[in-house]
Amino acid sequence: MKFGGTSMAGTERIRRVARIVKRQQDAGHEVAVVVSAMAGETDRLVNFCREANPLYDPAEYDVVVASGEQVTSGLLAIALQALGANARSWLGWQLPIRTVEAHAKARIEEIDAEALIAEMQKGVIAVIPGFQGMSEDGRVTTLGRGGSDTSAVAVAAAVKADRCDIYTDVDGVYTTDPRIVAKARKLTNVTYEEMLELASVGAKVLQTRSVGLAMKEGVRVQVLSSFIDDDAPAADTIPGTMIVSDEELEGMDMERQLITGIAHDKNEAKITLTRVPDKPGAVANIFGPLAEAAINVDMIIQNVGRDKGETDVTFTVPAADLARSLDLLEAAKETIGFNRIIPDTNVAKISVVGVGMKSHAGVASTMFKALADRGVNIQAISTSEIKVSVLIEEDYTELAVRVLHTAYGLDAVEA
Numbered sequence: 001m002k003f004g005g006t007s008m009a010g011t012e013r014i015r016r017v018a019r020i021v022k023r024q025q026d027a028g029h030e031v032a033v034v035v036s037a038m039a040g041e042t043d044r045l046v047n048f049c050r051e052a053n054p055l056y057d058p059a060e061y062d063v064v065v066a067s068g069e070q071v072t073s074g075l076l077a078i079a080l081q082a083l084g085a086n087a088r089s090w091l092g093w094q095l096p097i098r099t100v101e102a103h104a105k106a107r108i109e110e111i112d113a114e115a116l117i118a119e120m121q122k123g124v125i126a127v128i129p130g131f132q133g134m135s136e137d138g139r140v141t142t143l144g145r146g147g148s149d150t151s152a153v154a155v156a157a158a159v160k161a162d163r164c165d166i167y168t169d170v171d172g173v174y175t176t177d178p179r180i181v182a183k184a185r186k187l188t189n190v191t192y193e194e195m196l197e198l199a200s201v202g203a204k205v206l207q208t209r210s211v212g213l214a215m216k217e218g219v220r221v222q223v224l225s226s227f228i229d230d231d232a233p234a235a236d237t238i239p240g241t242m243i244v245s246d247e248e249l250e251g252m253d254m255e256r257q258l259i260t261g262i263a264h265d266k267n268e269a270k271i272t273l274t275r276v277p278d279k280p281g282a283v284a285n286i287f288g289p290l291a292e293a294a295i296n297v298d299m300i301i302q303n304v305g306r307d308k309g310e311t312d313v314t315f316t317v318p319a320a321d322l323a324r325s326l327d328l329l330e331a332a333k334e335t336i337g338f339n340r341i342i343p344d345t346n347v348a349k350i351s352v353v354g355v356g357m358k359s360h361a362g363v364a365s366t367m368f369k370a371l372a373d374r375g376v377n378i379q380a381i382s383t384s385e386i387k388v389s390v391l392i393e394e395d396y397t398e399l400a401v402r403v404l405h406t407a408y409g410l411d412a413v414e415a
Contacts, residue, residue, distance in 0.1 A: 037068025
């Protein structure tokens with residue numbers, strides 16, 4: 001079971017989480033719980049580091065920010081003990097959760113779960129802080145923002161759990177953002193691939209890394225709400241959304257929906273370089289410096305070459321990386337040989353996702369026609385086997401999501 005920051009925000013909510021956890025143990029399950037820091041706590045700790053020294057040492061930064069989850073894991077263990085449960089906290093270095101690569105963005109390599117499994121078999125509820133581990137040289141590491149979902153899936157894989165329940169502030173995965181489309185439907189099942197695509201293009205329910213790890217390790221993940229009133233039925237009796245393999249889903253659901261969901265992401269920025277030399281290596285000169293700086297380039301369009309052996313190249317980067325991208329490109333101007341850089345932050349990416357695309361034609365043309373009929377101009381397109389994404393003007397985001405939700409027949413039928 002995993003509980004996020006809003007679920008752990010204050011002792012009253014922690015007591016409620018303890019009751020949810022205890023109910024699972026009372027139902028006969030062996031339980032491990034992964035917790036996030038209290039909502040807003042990690043930001044507060046990060047700011048302390050910046051105030052102390054803007055050029056902080058990442059290893060010491062990890063020591064500071066990992067403390068948020070240490071507090072909530074201890075408090076939840078105390079709250080569980082108050083309910084008569086046998087509970088204890090296990091910090092990242094105590095299991096240990098071994099990590100590799102850089103501080104502040106470490107990657108889990110392995111979890112030694114032998115002692116943990118033995119304790120769980122004796123009826124102990126293990127409470128584990130998410131987001132943290134231990135480096136090869138024995139120091140505390142953190143997994144990067146949102147890393148608690150990844151911790152939960154990794155622990156579930158290590159103890160060979162039947163299921164990893166991720167309790168969050170939404171009660172499942174919807175066909176699109178219910179705040180934009182009132183008729184959005186909660187999905188009973190989603191494949192790893194679909195969830196991976198949805199998470200990568202703006203659906204904020206789960207972190208991309210955690211879904212990728214669940215897919216690799218074959219961990220069944222369920223998304224549930226931790227904000228169910230105490231007098232309401234238990235959250236785990238109200239179906240959330242189960243994220244499973246393609247094979248398992250085929251066995252459950254013969255008549256799959258063609259499209260699973262529609263996601264939007266306003267955190268995109270478009271960059272156009274004009275009059276780039278139209279010759280081998282030119283594109284490598286553009287994207288090489290960005291790759292070295294770990295800036296993720298998404299959509300790319302190389303326009304038709306001009307008469308003078310020149311072309312325009314347009315691509316998108318995360319909005320947070322725009323300033324850094326412009327600096328790097330300006331620094332490499334001579335090598336690249338472009339004329340002008342034109343940045344644009346007034347864009348949004350709209351994506352249509354569904355495993356059904358693999359076997360059906362016409363998905364993209366439905367999208368293009370629906371948007372054209374409402375006067376929405378498409379600036380760029382990218383596709384994968386189960387996704388079509390378009391870049392549009394940001395002001396049209398909500399309209400585009402609603403139009404496409406209806407065009408693909410995803411609107412819930414009113415009872």
